[in-house]
Amino acid sequence: MGIIPLCFKAGEDADTLGLTGHERYNIDLPSNINEIRPGQDVTVSTDTGKSFTCTVRFDTEVELAYFNHGGILPYVIRQLTTQK
Template structure:
């Protein structure tokens, strides 16, 4: 378990997506850590069935 930085897509935010902050989120990441890349799009799914795409905001060395 941890924190992963995500950015909403252009013209999307919590309000436009109808998010309240009370949701639980599942982030659909690749199975292998080596497949996770900065700037990659991922699907986020809420516990109430909403899904949307975010961009991974990771830094790499």
């Protein structure tokens, strides 16, 4: 999947944070994917020196499982190959 859904905090958006869309972003996620929780706050920093907090929009454990497996399709394939 490679996409981490994030939500700005209330009252913040790209304009208020001065983001142009040309930045490179670093998302401070736990190194162990099992430590990510639905609705968790994370720090996002840019290559221009800006830093802000966002909420990770994995809303369920199933969404986290999909992310952990690289997306829905790899998850389903792994489930099918492990069934007997």
